[in-house]
Amino acid sequence: MGFLEDLQNEILIGDGAMGTLLYSHGIDRCFEELNLSRPDQVQSIHEAYIKAGARVIQTNTYGGNFIKLSRYGLEDDIRRINSKAVKLARAAAGTDAYVLATVGGVRAFKKSSHTLEELKRSFREQLFVLLNEEIDGLLLETFYDLEELKAVLDIARKETDLPITANVSLHETGVLQDGTPLARGLRELEELGADVVGLNCRLGPYHMLESLDEVPLLDKAFLSVYPNGSLPSVDEGRLVYESDEGYFAESALAFRDQGARLIGGCCGTTPKHIKAMADAVRGLEPIREKTVKAKKAAVSVQERLEPAYPPLHEIVKERRSVIVELDPPKTLGLDKFFKGAEELKKTGIDSITLADNSLASPRISNVAVGTQLKERHDMRPLIHLTCRDRNLIGLQSHLMGLHSLGLTDVLAITGDPSKIGDFPGATSVYDLSSFDLISLIKQFNEGLSYSGKALGGKTNFTVAGAFNPNVRHLNKAAERLEKKIACGADYFISQPIYSVKQMEEVHDAVKHLSAPLYIGVMPLTSSRNAEFIHHEIPGIKLSDQIRSKMAEAGSDPVRAKAEGIAIAKEIIDAAFDLFNGIYLITPFLKYEYSVELAEYIRDKEQQRSEREFSHVQHS
Ligand SMILES: Cc1cc2nc3c(=O)[nH]c(=O)nc-3n(C[C@H](O)[C@H](O)[C@H](O)COP(=O)(O)OP(=O)(O)OC[C@H]3O[C@@H](n4cnc5c(N)ncnc54)[C@H](O)[C@@H]3O)c2cc1C
Numbered sequence: 091m092g093f094l095e096d097l098q099n100e101i102l103i104g105d106g107a108m109g110t111l112l113y114s115h116g117i118d119r120c121f122e123e124l125n126l127s128r129p130d131q132v133q134s135i136h137e138a139y140i141k142a143g144a145r146v147i148q149t150n151t152y153g154g155n156f157i158k159l160s161r162y163g164l165e166d167d168i169r170r171i172n173s174k175a176v177k178l179a180r181a182a183a184g185t186d187a188y189v190l191a192t193v194g195g196v197r198a199f200k201k202s203s204h205t206l207e208e209l210k211r212s213f214r215e216q217l218f219v220l221l222n223e224e225i226d227g228l229l230l231e232t233f234y235d236l237e238e239l240k241a242v243l244d245i246a247r248k249e250t251d252l253p254i255t256a257n258v259s260l261h262e263t264g265v266l267q268d269g270t271p272l273a274r275g276l277r278e279l280e281e282l283g284a285d286v287v288g289l290n291c292r293l294g295p296y297h298m299l300e301s302l303d304e305v306p307l308l309d310k311a312f313l314s315v316y317p318n319g320s321l322p323s324v325d326e327g328r329l330v331y332e333s334d335e336g337y338f339a340e341s342a343l344a345f346r347d348q349g350a351r352l353i354g355g356c357c358g359t360t361p362k363h364i365k366a367m368a369d370a371v372r373g374l375e376p377i378r379e380k381t382v383k384a385k386k387a388a389v390s391v392q393e394r395l396e397p398a399y400p401p402l403h404e405i406v407k408e409r410r411s412v413i414v415e416l417d418p419p420k421t422l423g424l425d426k427f428f429k430g431a432e433e434l435k436k437t438g439i440d441s442i443t444l445a446d447n448s449l450a451s452p453r454i455s456n457v458a459v460g461t462q463l464k465e466r467h468d469m470r471p472l473i474h475l476t477c478r479d480r481n482l483i484g485l486q487s488h489l490m491g492l493h494s495l496g497l498t499d500v501l502a503i504t505g506d507p508s509k510i511g512d513f514p515g516a517t518s519v520y521d522l523s524s525f526d527l528i529s530l531i532k533q534f535n536e537g538l539s540y541s542g543k544a545l546g547g548k549t550n551f552t553v554a555g556a557f558n559p560n561v562r563h564l565n566k567a568a569e570r571l572e573k574k575i576a577c578g579a580d581y582f583i584s585q586p587i588y589s590v591k592q593m594e595e596v597h598d599a600v601k602h603l604s605a606p607l608y609i610g611v612m613p614l615t616s617s618r619n620a621e622f623i624h625h626e627i628p629g630i631k632l633s634d635q636i637r638s639k640m641a642e643a644g645s646d647p648v649r650a651k652a653e654g655i656a657i658a659k660e661i662i663d664a665a666f667d668l669f670n671g672i673y674l675i676t677p678f679l680k681y682e683y684s685v686e687l688a689e690y691i692r693d694k695e696q697q698r699s700e701r702e703f704s705h706v707q708h709s
């Protein structure tokens with residue numbers, strides 16, 4: 091008989107964890123390398139599981155791919171590690187158990203961490219080694235990312251007729267990370283040729299049972315389930331799992347009732363758990379019919395509310411649009427800030443943009459300031475949102491908070507690293523990249539959290555991405571914008587530009603993009619300010635002419651301001667025919683600069699329309 095033939099008629103018990111068991115024995119390094127350095131230890135764990143009643147064991151190859159092994163400098167040992175792993179499992183199994191060769195998922199919650207092509211290369215290499223050894227099937231496990239699992243499954247299915255088990259992992263009950271309901275995800279895996287499909291890791295029996303409630307028996311594929319021992323807790327810095335075997339015996343019976351035919355354990359489980367499950371289901375037939383529980387009343391996803399304002403990316407496609415960065419102060423007083431905001435409001439600008447602790451130094455929260463601008467000053471705030479200061483939990487909480495306050499305009503950025511700011515020792519979080527953050531916000535607009543959980547409503551954010559043209563290869567910077575558009579960016583806002591020539595080059599580099607760009611203009615305030623920007627801001631070079639104009643103004647603040655404004659106006663003149671959107675950056679809260687430039691743009695635009703109007707009348 092073979093693995094799949096046995097599953098036709100009976101419930102097979104799988105093994106339990108390898109990694110956490112080794113860890114509980116005090117081993118805290120690359121577990122797969124132990125196949126070479128401590129083969130006895132790996133084999134004795136396999137033997138302990140078989141003795142406990144496991145009839146299906148898995149090789150110690152979970153992280154045996156190029157991407158994971160190269161983290162330990164073991165990329166040259168991929169073949170040896172995987173091939174030895176199969177030999178150890180085979181030696182332990184004899185004819186008492188089937189040996190499945192394990193291939194573990196790589197992507198955790200960041201899609202952008204590895205491209206699909208990198209993943210495929212890495213898996214292909216590992217699969218090639220495993221399939222050349224004496225195995226009874228493959229076990230693809232711990233895949234949070236369905237796209238990744240489908241890619242591996244597709245490769246494997248084309249390479250072998252051996253049975254393939256494909257297990258996904260969930261952050262939330264019943265739903266995959268991208269929002270796909272579990273039942274649908276498993277069906278897709280079955281259609282791609284998986285012989286056994288199911289769940290492993292991350293959740294304990296309780297949440298796995300809840301998840302399986304909504305999964306019917308499939309046409310061809312059998313169901314598998316490998317729960318974790320429990321949620322982990324931390325004991326003196328070490329992760330520990332606590333659950334008793336009695337609970338696992340009950341759970342095994344409940345898994346059988348849900349239609350599972352291959353039942354094992356994942357992180358935190360031990361031979362004791364496996365024995366309890368094997369004893370519990372021994373002699374029991376698998377169920378052959380299952381009534382799927384009526385779906386819990388779907389969370390009523392309200393239709394997306396209309397945003398309070400027309401989206402900036404639509405406005406700027408139609409007409410001239412000015413947005414002004416006026417940063418929340420670094421100290422407590424806000425009088426000058428709101429005075430500046432009121433003055434800017436009179437110029438008719440479309441929005442005030444609020445930095446998120448720019449240059450990695452703390453400023454008054456832009457959400458607090460933005461809410462006051464909106465509520466008390468009837469102005470439209472655009473909130474910068476960095477990945478530096480908040481982890482994946484904080485970012486999602488922040489987004490829900492912004493939504494509840496009606497702050498729907500956001501600029502999603504990576505954020506300057508902490509080491510350049512006032513607190514260089516502070517952690518730069520970077521759980522997400524700017525690309526991931528843009529995708530996350532768009533996922534919120536679809537009513538789903540990062541883990542695919544329903545948010546009970548849809549947000550209506552519009553998302554800007556940052557554009558830094560002050561780099562060596564402008565075409566590479568433009569490629570990043572294309573990638574940001576693919577993630578969902580609606581428009582872009584650029585760093586300041588200081589030369590007409592650069593303005594034209596930028597226009598050439600972005601004119602093919604579907605998303606509009608607000609071009610950055612920041613007036614110089616003094617010769618020292620100009621010299622600082624020229625010498626110390628990476629990528630920005632001012633022309634000799636600009637620097638000498640600022641130098642000639644000397645230390646007279648009135649003359650320096652006049653020069654700074656005059657230079658900015660020249661840049662604005664050059665921008666006028668190339669970009670509808672202008673982003674004025676206020677230097678050091680000196681709002682009078684931005685007010686004067688915003689008035690200049692408004693008047694220039696007005697004169698232009700009057701000219702066009704009279705031209706139409708006379709023609
Ligand atoms: C309009 C605007 C507003 C900003 N507001 C803030 C703010 O409020 N708070 C704050 O902390 N920072 C702010 N910044 C700075 C910004 O976070 C950093 O400049 C950032 O690292 C680059 O923008 P990004 O976040 O889109 O980075 P990404 O495009 O995600 O780039 C990430 C990393 O790749 C590098 N990179 C980008 N393009 C290239 C390229 N072509 N070649 C090589 N390397 C490249 C970047 O230097 C960066 O380290 C702002 C920038 C802009 C343009």
Ligand code: MET
Nearest residue numbers: 107108109110152232291
């Ligand atoms: C991280 S999920 C578990 C991987 C593998 N099956 C192990 O037990 O070590």
Ligand SMILES: [Zn+2]
Nearest residue numbers: 291292356357
């Ligand atoms: Zn696990």
